[in-house]
Amino acid sequence: MFWIFSLGTSYGQDVKKQPLEQVLKQIEQQYNARFSYADTSVKDIFIEAPDALLRFRESVTYLKQNTPLTYTFTGKRQVAISPILKERTVCGIILDPSQNPLKDVLITSSNKTLRSDEDGFFRIPYASNSDEIQLSANGYESKSLAIGSLKSSPCITIRLDKTILPLDEVVITNYIARGIDIKRDGGIEINFPKMEILPGVIESDVLLTSQALPGIQSVNERVSDLNIRGGTQDQNLIAWDGIRLYQSGHFFGLISAVNPNLTDKVRIYKNGTPARYSDGVSGTIEMQSSEQVNDSLRASLEVNLINAGGFVDVPLGSQASLQISARQSLSDVLETPTYRQYFDRVFQDTEVIRSGSNSMTTTDDELFSFYDTSLRLLYKPSARDIIQLNGLVVDNAISFRESALINNINERQQNSASQNNLAGSIKYSHIWNPKWTSMIQIYGSNYTLEGTNFDLVNNQRLLQTNDVLENGLRLEADFIATSRKRYNLGYHFNETGVTNIQDVNNPVFRSSIKEVIRSHGVFGTLDYSSKNGKTQWTGGLRGQYYDKLDVLRIEPRLFFSQRLARGFTLSVSGELKSQATSQTVNFQSDFLGIESRRWILANGTTAPLLKSAQGSIGLAYKKNSWLVTAEGYYKEVDGITVQGQGFQNQLQFVRGVGSYKTNGIEFLVHKRWEKLSFRTGYTLANNDYTFNNLPNNITSHFPNNVDVQHSLKTALAYTGEKLRLSTGVNWHSGKPITTLVTGNEVANNGLNFNSPNNSNLSGYIRFDVSGTYTFNLGGRLRGEAGASVWNILNNENIVNSYFLLSDGQPTTIRERALKFTPNISLKIRYN
Structure with missing residues (x-):
């Protein structure tokens, strides 16, 4: 994998190393990318060019690992480069047992808490050489590392082993269509970004989509009048991010009232509803928006x-x-x-x-x-x-x-x-x-x-x-x-x-x-x-x-x-x-x-x-x-x-x-x-x-x-x-x-x-x-x-x-x- 190219590197100049500014221009030309930086930030830094077979994001991770700089994505092909703050830091790249990067790993030192990025990379400040950092992620065994075992650069790789068996989220995948799964709590989850198209529908209409499931239909064809296993529409709990909606339709019932653009996933329960839900003696439909902070427009x-x-x-x-x-x-x-x-x-x-x-x-x-x-x-x-x-x-x-x-x-x-x-x-x-x-x-x-x-x-x-x-x-x-x-x-x-x-x-x-x-x-x-x-x-x-x-x-x-x-x-x-x-x-x-x-x-x-x-x-x-x-x-x-x-x-x-x-x-x-x-x-x-x-x-x-x-x-x-x-x-x-x-x-x-x-x-x-x-x-x-x-x-x-x-x-x-x-x-x- 791409991180092996970082072994044994330093910032002194040798035969294979080039000025960092020259390496950045090569990467920009190869990937049609753009780096933003002050000339003084990259001055006097020399580095071997990353392997030409690496993808763009892997090349940036290689740079993170082998230079004392911070790299921030401002777009898919735009990266801002800045000097690291004047404080003692250590860095690393976290991998799973298959040598793939692990994102969102929780890293904690005595004075800072942060998460690894999409490339598994982190850089964290520490108070003293006797300090330790804790690494933890759901489904993986936690790990403690002494500061002395880490470096400011080049960053070392750290592997987290999986726990014996994480909870299985899905009982049945692609239940009636791609993007519709039965989860471990019995709920039917609809993932709209992954869904295939349904007959007669060109929008991701939540209530129309739910009628494709067995046991759910509208006797009078109004999408807001859903009959879940023989119940009336008022016996359904319809919620948006935990808020109960007493009106669920436009055109007085023919079109779903919740805009599909803000609906990331939908959970539907016909029976066996989790105890956190009240009301809805006939059925429960909960619409959920994404909890992901997006870094680009x-x-x-x-x-x-x-x-x-x-x-x-x-x-x-x-x-x-x-x-x-x-x-x-x-x-x-x-x-x-x-x-x-x-x-x-x-x-x-x-x-x-x-x-x-x-x-x-x-x-x-x-x-x-x-x-x-x-x-x-x-x-x-x-x-x-x-x-x-x-x-x-x-x-x-x-x-x-x-x-x-x-x-x-x-x-x-x-x-x-x-x-x-x-x-x-x-x-x-x-x-x-x-x-x-x-x-x-x-x-x-x-x-x-x-x-x-x-x-x-x-x-x-x-x-x-x-x-x-x-x-x-x-x-x-x-x-x-x-x-x-x-x-x-x-x-x-x-x-x-x-x-x-x-x-x-x-x-x-x-x-x-x-x-x-x-x-x-x-x-x-x-x-x-x-x-x-x-x-x-x-x-x-x-x-x-x-x-x-x-x-x-x-x-x-x-x-x-x-x-x-x-x-x-x-x-x-x-x-x-x-x-x-x-x-x-x-x-x-x-x-x-x-x-x-x-x-x-x-x-x-x-x-x-x-x-x-x-x-x-x-x-x-x-x-x-x-x-x-x-x-x-x-x-x-x-x-x-x-x-x-x-x-x-x-x-x-x-x-x-x-x-x-x-x-x-x-x-x-x-x-x-x-x-x-x-x-x-x-x-x-x-x-x-x-x-x-x-x-x-x-x-x-x-x-x-x-x-x-x-x-x-x-x-x-x-x-x-x-x-x-x-x-x-x-x-x-x-x-x-x-x-x-x-x-x-x-x-x-x-x-x-x-x-x-x-x-x-x-x-x-x-x-x-x-x-x-x-x-x-x-x-x-x-x-x-x-x-x-x-x-x-x-x-x-x-x-x-x-x-x-x-x-x-x-x-x-x-x-x-x-x-x-x-x-x-x-x-x-x-x-």
Whole structure:
């Protein structure tokens, strides 16, 4: 390796040595690089030229090792050279057993702590010749070295041996696609920079990507309305860097609200959730931004037929970097066919788009827009400390004018609805020693849904507000006991306040209800890996206390995996969870019918604390390029309300409390070739409600509104160096609906329904294609062009159907999914 060339060198002049300035010019010419230095810094230094076969970075490391100077990268091919401060220092290059450089090794002397760079190099000051330095890194044996055994130059090489067996991070790699892995705690991690393209998607949409997983889908095709193993969207914990988001979609649910440029990785838990997470009785999706301080400018600009956006990562010196990302819909300046498809899809059968000839009012001047802005400031004042500041703003807004001819006068009023989420946090992490780390985070999240609706015919104005304000404190500590045992301990305080306001001018009525609940959580988790690496499990316990309800919950969590013979792996998961927030629907016409669901808090009576219990067992076979998995699960969620299910039948205005039970089997087959991959997943599930004491002798047991019994997802992807292609099909059986009694559709001046959810819609089927091509624009600029088609066969899929009574006759309302929807994009990156 390149460091052997440094042996035996000195700074005196001999036959083979050249002036350092001359060597630097040779390297600049060979690698098209640039060194910045003062002439006095390199004067009178002589050195042998590095081997011409070395890479540029290896040549710089050779210079570090053999000259009394500091070399700092200011770009990929730009290096600043400066004299070493006038203090006693020693240096070294740290290697692993395979003679590869080890970065981020913690080096500690009596008066300084730092980390080795990407080349394994370090230079550290010392107080006296009797001093020692400590070297430590996760997965490697620690080492102590006397100052006397080190030199200021040339730097010696130091080897760190691996510990017996570090914890294995991954149970299954490339689970359904490249960049999607199952981690040792049972979470499914999506690494967006490494992912292959998915059918119908040209952006790294977090919520769309999650629907590619078995057991996760959206019955109504809205990406923010995710049904994880039969649950509703309000039963999911969706968090961004530890902050809960109460709004996760743009276009009122059709597009993910979190900009993918600030999302580095995503962890998804369907079961066996680690004890550090609260809420999310159905599932957990946590988006994580990078914790890497970047030393060079990165930026990108992107535009597609829906929105335009940009991203920039600016280094603020060598210890900090600032990331800013923003998106804005194009509808203010351009209405594309793709935008129109989305608009008609999300606002159909609402106040925004009037349907039917019996309406006395008309609408026009529709204005819709959305935007999001997010930032992440990362500061590392020392090798042991990290300070992270996060901020996020998400906004959707729709307005339109409603007109009506009243007493021969054309009356006009403007209706509007807006939905936004503000979130922010500050997090501080500290490394106490190679085994102990700690973290403290303070965060806040504010969600607001507002609507103004004028009823011109009745001269009525309705104002509605649903506001959620959440603040929290999280303390965590991680302890690495051995190479096979790791502990996570912590405390979590959370305060959530929900305000619901309703203001009517005719007749005059105003209601303002505010509720607050505080919770305290104490948790502990043990990650364990056996000596041979075949057995892994993550076991945890969470104690959760809700002060308003005076309820203490003890919630165990478990994920266990065992590698068997011949490529088989057995996994077992289980958990108990609880949740104090949920959504309810008072009237389907609330908030203009666009987003009728509003958040409420548990009160112990009409809105109980949600409680869930779940268990699952799975078997996976992975050999060569084949992966076959099967997992069966059973889940029960208690404390749901009738109002929270969004019924549009005889239960629409009924009050009641109950539960649902769901069970199913998820299958997956995945085959990978060098550049091709194929996967198909099938889910068989059953999901039933139980509501006791329903009026009018309504049966207490019937299918869940999201009871989709059969689901099939198939995709074929090609991933080349520049070209990426993907195509796939998504099919599932129709969701339950409630029909009218044939021949007696209207009774007692109302609709006459059969038993709830007695029938099903026709099956849903959609074919999608997508592709991207990457090209160079010179220097550090790269371009990426993309195209996709959602529902390429233009199938008409009905995702919901219900009835309204109009002039004494039933009218059928059918909610249609997106039809043929193309999209194109162009992204310019500077790296």
